[in-house]
Amino acid sequence: MGQIKSPLVVSFSVAGDTTARKIADHLNGQLWLKSDMDGQDSKALLQSAFSAERSIVGVCASGILVRYLAPILSEKLSEPAVVAVSPNGEQAVPLLGGHHGANQLALDISALLDGNAAITTASDNVLGISLDEPPFGYVLANPDAAKSAMAKLLAGEKINLDGNAPWLEKSSLLLKDGTVNVAIDHLVQDGASLHIVPKNLIVGIGCERHCPADHVIALVEKTLAENNISPLAIAAIASIDLKSDEAALNAAASHFNVPLRTFTADQLKQEAVRVPNPSTVVLSEVGTPSVAEASAIKAGALLVEKQKTNKATCAIGISETPIDVDTFGTLAGALYLVGLGPGTNQLRTPVADMALRRTTDWVGYGLYLDLAADAKTDQIEHRFALGEEELRVRHALELAGIGKQVALICSGDANIFAMGALIYELLAATGDRAISDAAKRVAIETCPGISAFQAAAAKSGALIGHDFCCISLSDLLTPREDILKRLDAAAAGDFVTAFYNPRSMRRTDLIEIAKEKFLKHRPNNTPVVIASNLGRPAEKVRVVELGEFNPEEIDMLTIVMFGASQSKSFKRGSGETVAYTPRGYAKKAAKMDQAS
Structure with a gap:
């Protein structure tokens, strides 16, 4: 079955549920029944699985799968298997990825259900083989x-x-x-x-800390060229787990478009009797007498012995058959810091959406995980309560430390009043707050989101058309005295100012104080944007004047934005009041008119 692993089996009708259950049980796949989806967007579900290169069996008319997946089709050489099965099980039709497992999957399903596999590729029908799309590996x-x-x-x-x-x-x-x-x-x-x-070769690499990436890549390319080896045969770059965060190794893996897989010192030490060039120096430093050769020989046998420079070593191992890298060593862990935006998936950035779909584990506050449900297939959820910020970040880092691909999910933008800073605080922590060495080595990728102040401004006009700032009014982590100083500075500096965490059940006065301070520097008719439940069904956005603004109407699901002294508002023909802050183009145009 090659790359077909835990396929997604979806039934779109009650008539097909029994067939879908049989297929899912037989393939050990994940089962989704239309009757159990509870409003889940089935189109998003299928697109998410397909984007994650996961095989799909749809118990439905083939047209449903075609319409859902057509908008995201790209390169046929990398697409996963997609098979449509009639609800009665009589027909199994490979729609995509025929030579990537779909034909075989259809044959397997038809044998299970005593049906017919409608194989349409000419090479399979006439010849029984295909050379233009070789099998997995x-x-x-x-x-x-x-x-x-x-x-x-x-x-x-x-x-x-x-x-x-x-x-x-x-x-x-x-x-x-x-x-x-x-x-x-x-x-x-x-x-x-x-x-x-x-793809049956493993390139084992050892290098000194902070070795230049081009040095490692040049060493590998030289070794390949001297031995007449095709780079296409490389299944993975391999090394010791202490080097999982080494930029040069990750760059080499990216250069050859393969994963970086790692082994512990004990796992590499198991190969000591088979490596031809052990090193007592390496043994004393990392606990195994070989890194490059031991990593390479994990493939099966050593093809090219250790090649050395003053900064790195390289060896090549070979397997008799293509290597399944999913079971070879450990994938270097990665933590994706994902900002969902204001709530709706329509305002989720593509990079954040892709991170959600490609990760194995989701960590976050329960509400945020629920907001991402349209991108979920078989990711494992790790839910935390509000207020457990450090616990969830530690958990996410430690999960990535054992090789998981983890999404730490935040609302808005994860680097704005969210978990971004805490991640790096813990990475640098020592003593009682220190995280494990493995967690410190994980790759971190921040996937920006649309923050609440951006969404609020977009919904209400263009209030942040000129200089602006953001202030959190929560005094849980910031001393109240510092918040008051920042309010004074923002008011006097004539910034458009967005207020996060404006009012809670316990803390009611800081937003009132903010109004008082800003009125000393702003006219009463300064526009104020009040936006609550952004991106959610109860969303409400309105523009009022600063003098009429009532802080008692505000809660923690609301963001408030005070305009600058030059900010303006007006009512459009639709009845909608909008706010904006001029950048100065009118003055520029006037000067140009005078000059002409």
Whole structure:
């Protein structure tokens, strides 16, 4: 079944639920029934699974899957398997990813249900094989040669195979003196044959701390070139887990478009008797006599012994078959700091949305996890109560430390009055607050979101068209005296000012004090934007004048924005009152008129 792992099985009708259950049980897949979705957006569910390269079995009309997935189709060489199954189980139709497992998946389902697999790819129907889309674990080195090779086979010619290809070896199309030359190996070929490369090599790397990335990449490329090895054969870069955060290793993995996988010192030490070039210095420093060779030999056997520079080492290991990197070593953990925006997925940034879909674990306040439900498939949720900020950040970092891909979910933008600063505070912490060494090494990627002040301004006009600032009125983490100083400075500095956490059940007076202070520097008709429940069904945005603003109407689900002295408001023909802050273009235009 290759890459087909825990597929998503979805039924779109009660008539298909029984069939879907049988398929999910047989494939050990995740089951979603239309009757159990509780308002879940089924289109978003399927697009989320597809974007995460997860196979999909839809017990429904094929047109449903086509309409839902068509907007996000891109490169057929990387698309997952998608199969439509009739509700009665009689037909299983591979729609996408035929040679990436969908054809085999359809055959498997049809055998289970005593139905028919409607295989439509010509190579499978006529020849029973395909060269233009090799199975999981193999890649075409020269795709342009594949079409002509398949055309020759369809015209009756035979394959002359040089190499091992389990999916071809029993085919009647093989002939030693065939005219369709197919080479299957990890070497660089001259281009005369169709070249299929098995991804069966591991590049083991050791390097000094902060080694330049171009130094490591150059060493690997030199080693490949000297041994006539195709970079396409690399399944992963591997090293010791102490180097999981090494920028050079991550850059090398990105350069060769493969993952970085790691092993503990004890796991590498297990290979000590097999490595030809152990080092007592390395043993004393990291607890294993070899990093590069031991990492590489985990593939099965050592193909290229350790190559050295003054900063790094490199070795190459080889497996007899393509390597499933999902089970090879440990994936370096990563923490994605995700800002959801104001609530609706329509205002979620693409980078945040993709992080939600690609991660294995979600950590956050329960409400925020609920707001992201449209992007959820099989991610594990770790829910925390309001006020447990440090607990949730520690948990997210430690999860990433054991190799998980974690989304720490915040509302708005995660770096604005949210968890961003706390992450780095804990990464730098020592003593009682210190996190584990593994957690300190995780990769951090911040996925920006649209903050509440941006959404509020967008809903009400253009109040932040000129200089602005943001102040949190919560005194839980900021001394009250500091908040009062900042209110004075913002009022005197004539900033448009957004107030986060404006009023709580306990703290009611700071927003009132803010109004008093700003009225000393602003006219009574200064526009004030009041925005509550942004991005949610109860959303309400309105513009009032500062003199009429009533702080008692404000709660913690509201953001308040006071305009600057030059800010203005007016009522449009629709009856909507909007607010804006001029940038100065009128003065610029007047000067240009005078100059002309």
